[in-house]
Amino acid sequence: MVNQLSSPAETTPVVDTVRDQVLADVQATLGAVVVDSLVKPGDDMWIRVSTLSWNESMKKLQAMGFDYFCFLSAIDWMPSPYGRGEDDPTEPAPERDTTIRPGYTGGDTRMQLLVRLVNSRTHVGINVKTDVPNEVYTVDSIANVFAGANWHEREAHEMFGIGFVGHPDLRNMYLPTDFEGFPMRKDFPLLARMVKPWPGIVDVEPLPGGDAESEEAS
Amino acid sequence: MTILNDPVSAKLGDRAQLSYIASQAADARLNVELETEGMTLNIGPQHPATHGTLRIIARLDGEQVLWAEPSCGYMHRGYEKLTEVRSFPQVTSLINRIDWLGSFANEVPFILAAEKLMGVEAPPRAQWIRTILFELSRIANVSLFLGDLGVQLGAITPVFMAFRDREYVLNLIESATGGRFHPNFDRIGGLKDDLPAGWIDETKVVMKKLRNFCDEIESLLFGNEIFQSRTRGIGVIPRDVAMQYGLSGANLRASGVDWDLRRDQDSSMAWNKVDFKVWTHPDGDSFARCWVRLQETREATKIVDQLLDGIPAGPVMAKVPKIIKVPEGEAWVSTENPLGEMGYYVVSRGDSGPFRVKIRSASFNNISITPWLLRGVYVPDIITILASLYFILGDIDR
16 A cells, blocks of 8 residues: 555544534435435535436525535446547457446436535535436426526536426537537547547556556555 | 698698608608617627637627627537546646646646545645645736736736736746646646745745736726726626626625635645635626736735745655556535636546546636626627636636
8 A cells, every 4th residue: 555644534534513414404405305415524515316306406405505506517427438548449449348337425327417506604515416317318407596507507418418408598508509429428439539549558557667566566 | 641630730831830740750760760770799709808719699789788698619628528538647737728827726626636535635845835836826817817907998008017027927937837838737646846946035026026016007907097987887796696607706706705715615725824815895896806806916925925934844745656546436626716716526436547527617607697797788898897707718618
């Protein structure tokens, strides 16, 4: 194992009373729609709400003090079938494990939405996730709750192909109108890496000598 | 010609009748002429007021904007996708280019997020130097804004002063990191190198110069009657609207929100070791946004001065493995960048590169308010409002 100047166990508190209290309040306000939750003491907190209650949950969270809209984005939990784009295009493509494995607070679908809200008085932030139904890829828009979500939803729409019901104007922000495919999905290949081998692979190869060997041993 | 048959006009003489008809016709013609048809004005993509390639489509009624919408994407480089095929140390050279005027500040939140996932903390000396370089990039960034502000309003002099004095700061950044614009100096676990000899004394001299620059700008520009009349009461953003749109940085503080991530958030940086004031303004107009930025620049020079006096001794790099593999997990770190809150949501799968990085850039949120804000303003005010919101195109499109 590697020696570090300070180990995280010494610095981070084991219990986070502030966030535990906030989470209890959130669960009391939202009720059963909170599917899962996680508090990392001294760091951050996550909740996952059911897809159908997405818009309603946002309204309730806003009313209980999470009034600052930080960002909205999506995560595609399917590992890329192209790996890290380091395959040699002249060789046959290797088989990769593309089993979907969700992150914190779990999940049942390939895509998840992620919104970060902050309480402007206590400065406690919360990451709210929700599942995006497979195949349909449609959720309710929250642009009527947080006006700033408008552009973020447009971005998620063109990059991940997620539809937002009730969004006023889901035009493309970045891509040309006739662009096909959703670039941020993991199964959308990075074309620059498809046409010729990635030369940068040398950068991450272990250096001769040094502590590379000990790293491999651990 | 019903008018000729009605009893009132029948009493008038022919001459009076004719003049009455003529005046009516003239009125009608005037009305037709003034009935301006809706016009669509295209500003940009290449326009001095757009700091890059932003295009604004405004539908006008006379001089008034009925509807305006920025059109982004002229500089979209797909950094979020590219990070997925890079290793963690390689990502910093990409994200340097997001806000190119304050590049070092872009690297810091990403490195902090990676360190958080790895459970590594930079040694104190590295934290202090990081904070100093962070504030220097803020000064370099915002001083250019202060100069550029004059150009938007037709004052040419301030921009020369801004370029002159920003160069001192860039020289400092260059002598410490080797790069004027893209330092790529921050490493997981610390910094690439220690400060060069004599750098601290030189920085103190430059900070004095920059404070003079702030004073000059304050008297030249902010005291100017034309500047005030062009910015006061223009583009007012109320507090709750600012919160809904996720405005951050000086734009949020100019709407009266006393919130600065440097003060209000725990981070392994040295801001909690120094005294500084968080400036706010209750008005929320263009003037307030510019004024808050001016005060922040002056405050940043004082932060740097305080930090220079107390840099602890020791190494600038923690012990980290040569091949960096970040343990599985998710982390969110944001810092108070020159343009506002910049944060990275990093998802790692225990690999040498990130699984997903969401880049939350300040300008994207700051500029998303423009369709709301530009409605009903006059055409010349579009320029001052956009200038006062202060965005960098690379920071919108990423």
